[in-house]
Amino acid sequence: MKSKIFIVRHTETVGNVEKRLTGRQDYEITNRGKILVDELTDHFKNIKFDRIYASTSQRTVKTVEKLAELNGISVEEKEELCEMYFGIYDGWKWEEVDSVNPQVKLNQNKTNEILGIPNQENTDDVANRIYECILNLARQNEGKTILICSHGVAIEAFLRKIAGVPFRYEKEKFCQHNVAINELEFENDEFYIIQLANTRYLQGEER
Numbered sequence: 001m002k003s004k005i006f007i008v009r010h011t012e013t014v015g016n017v018e019k020r021l022t023g024r025q026d027y028e029i030t031n032r033g034k035i036l037v038d039e040l041t042d043h044f045k046n047i048k049f050d051r052i053y054a055s056t057s058q059r060t061v062k063t064v065e066k067l068a069e070l071n072g073i074s075v076e077e078k079e080e081l082c083e084m085y086f087g088i089y090d091g092w093k094w095e096e097v098d099s100v101n102p103q104v105k106l107n108q109n110k111t112n113e114i115l116g117i118p119n120q121e122n123t124d125d126v127a128n129r130i131y132e133c134i135l136n137l138a139r140q141n142e143g144k145t146i147l148i149c150s151h152g153v154a155i156e157a158f159l160r161k162i163a164g165v166p167f168r169y170e171k172e173k174f175c176q177h178n179v180a181i182n183e184l185e186f187e188n189d190e191f192y193i194i195q196l197a198n199t200r201y202l203q204g205e206e207r
Contacts (some may be wrong), residue, residue: 003187012178012179014027036178052070056082060081126157183198
């Protein structure tokens with residue numbers, strides 16, 4: 001039985017604007033972020049969601065709580081949907097990271113992955129964690145339509161895992177901007193990407 005799954009990245013936060021490694025640290029939504037929430041809500045207003053899931057970070061919950069209200073359901077929080085843990089630099093500004101460990105940014109520029117941080121979660125672990133979570137949610141909701149709100153690196157890791165595309169390739173294609181929409185179908189235990197990292201629905205956005 002075919003299911004429909006929408007996966008969106010959370011809206012803009014202070015941490016995004018300040019260019020921080022916003023992993024498990026949480027930050028308030030900006031004024032622009034509130035506008036983006038309204039545009040996301042308007043875009044999905046005619047879709048009936050059976051379940052809505054988010055990570056335990058409030059930036060994801062707040063991104064989809066209006067849609068939950070429209071559908072008469074609550075947002076169900078899952079820790080497995082959280083962002084990559086950036087180790088001892090979690091919450092740091094990139095300029096602070098560069099000042100003590102410039103190799104992290106050099107690695108990212110070369111491979112498109114955030115590597116080399118002490119005690120961080122690695123990309124494969126993130127991909128496997130979120131894949132197992134979304135697979136279980138998809139199996140639990142066969143034939144239904146669900147919405148999942150997660151984070152940039154986590155979503156990208158999941159999508160690259162199911163597409164079989166390593167991080168170093170097709171960077172812009174898989175890049176998850178704030179409130180980017182990914183649409184998938186799930187049938188016979190397989191995911192099929194229908195729409196990837198869409199922000200074209202946003203007013204005044206050129207992406």
